[in-house]
Each structure stands twice: as C-alpha cells, then as structure tokens.
Amino acid sequence: MVMKRSLPNLNWVEGFSVRLSQLPQLQGDDDHDPMLKSFRCLLEEYGRHMARLAHTLFDVLITNLGMDPALCAPYLSESTGYLRLYRYPPYPDPDQVSGLEAHTDSSVLSILNENVVGGLQVFKDERWIDIKPVSDTLVVNMGDMMQAISNDEYKSVLHRVLALKREERFSICYFVYPPGDLMIQSTNYRPFTYNMYMDQVREDRETIGGKVGLPRFMLSEPLN
Ligand SMILES: O=C(O)CCC(=O)C(=O)O
Numbered sequence: 001m002v003m004k005r006s007l008p009n010l011n012w013v014e015g016f017s018v019r020l021s022q023l024p025q026l027q028g029d030d031d032h033d034p035m036l037k038s039f040r041c042l043l044e045e046y047g048r049h050m051a052r053l054a055h056t057l058f059d060v061l062i063t064n065l066g067m068d069p070a071l072c073a074p075y076l077s078e079s080t081g082y083l084r085l086y087r088y089p090p091y092p093d094p095d096q097v098s099g100l101e102a103h104t105d106s107s108v109l110s111i112l113n114e115n116v117v118g119g120l121q122v123f124k125d126e127r128w129i130d131i132k133p134v135s136d137t138l139v140v141n142m143g144d145m146m147q148a149i150s151n152d153e154y155k156s157v158l159h160r161v162l163a164l165k166r167e168e169r170f171s172i173c174y175f176v177y178p179p180g181d182l183m184i185q186s187t188n189y190r191p192f193t194y195n196m197y198m199d200q201v202r203e204d205r206e207t208i209g210g211k212v213g214l215p216r217f218m219l220s221e222p223l224n
Pocket residue numbers: 084086100105112114120159161170171173
C-alpha cells in the first residue's frame with residue numbers, strides 16, 4: 001500500500017505584488033541597474049495599458065446593465081491598480097497541493113495574462129471547468145466589488161489554479177479596486193466601503209481561517 005500525505009492549504013507558487021502607483025517613486029533608485037530600470041519601465045507601461053483596458057471594459061459592462069457609466073465611474077479607481085507576477089513551479093505530485101487555492105477576487109476587475117500551459121479553473125454549474133489557455137489572450141474575471149456594484153448581475157467567479165506536474169506556469173495579473181473609503185451602494189448589500197470589506201476579510205481569515213466575502217454584507221431583504 002502506498003501512503004500519501006496531503007499538504008492542505010499549500011499554494012505552490014512564488015512571486016510578488018507591486019502597487020502601480022508606487023513604481024514612479026522608485027525612479028532614480030534603479031539608475032545603477034539598467035535591467036531593473038527597464039523592468040520597472042516595462043511594469044509601468046504594462047500597468048498603463050491594463051488601466052486603460054479595465055476602464056473601457058468597466059464602462060461597457062456597466063452600460064450593458066442599463067446603468068450610468070458616469071455615475072459608476074468613481075467605483076473604479078485606477079490609482080488602486082496593482083500587478084501580481086507569479087511563477088508556479090512544477091510539482092511532482094500535483095494532487096497533493098494547489099497552485100492557488102479556490103477563491104474569489106476582492107477586486108472590481110482582474111485581468112490575467114498567462115503562459116500557455118493551463119491550470120486555471122473556474123467553478124460553474126457545481127463543477128470545476130478548465131480555462132483553456134489561448135496564446136496572446138487575456139482572461140478577465142469579475143471580482144466581488146463588481147458583483148456588489150452590479151447588484152449581483154455579474155458574479156464574482158470562484159477560481160483556482162492547479163499545480164502542474166511538468167510545466168512551469170507564469171501569470172501576470174492586474175487588479176483594480178474602488179477607492180478605499182467610497183461607499184458602495186447596492187440593492188442587495190448594506191452600504192460598505194472597500195476598506196470595511198477588507199477589514200472583514202482579514203477578521204474572517206484570522207478567526208475562522210478563510211474569507212467569507214460578500215455574504216457578510218448581504219441584506220436579508222433586497223432593496224428595490
Ligand atoms: O495566476 C493566475 O492565473 C490567477 C491568479 C489569481 O487568481 C489571483 O492572484 O487572484
């Protein structure tokens with residue numbers, strides 16, 4: 001008999017996050033290192049494209065619901081944008097670990113760019129579905145804030161990344177949020193700010209070991 005030991009809650013991933021608004025402040029610090037400087041410039045340029053794309057997508061998504069994009073514009077604060085650069089090394093026994101465990105993003109929108117090895121899944125109709133990677137294609141996820149702003153018309157998708165046995169996976173993810181202190185008005189949730197939301201997420205992680213997310217703010221009787 002072969003005994004297997006599983007490694008619960010182990011995300012087999014490494015990388016870093018960078019707040020885009022902080023990058024220009026690093027100008028000068030990297031003068032001595034041309035590679036670092038060109039990397040910073042590349043991140044800044046990439047961030048600008050992502051911010052433009054997020055803005056356009058947000059307007060289209062809001063207009064599609066018959067809501068006024070001008071009224072909703074403050075919900076998307078491009079100054080909150082950040083990039084997460086991840087490397088998922090291969091793992092010899094991929095059933096024993098996650099690349100990234102199941103979660104919803106707390107963002108308004110998340111825009112993912114991945115190499116073509118697979119591993120990303122979304123939960124739909126009670127099962128996990130592989131998102132087949134297509135080269136030179138971005139994947140856009142709606143986040144929790146989009147779900148609240150859209151009164152649940154758009155769903156914040158539960159997703160995860162599987163560990164892979166042989167391939168190395170890379171992703172560059174852009175996330176954008178509302179300003180921290182802006183009240184989010186929704187027919188289905190009590191008014192809350194993004195800061196209040198994240199305080200609750202942190203508290204839930206500490207006390208019950210995981211994120212509850214939007215259900216914490218749900219109204220028992222939706223407003224109309
Ligand atoms: O690496 C990916 O493609 C997804 C990453 C992700 O879901 C996240 O960072 O929230």
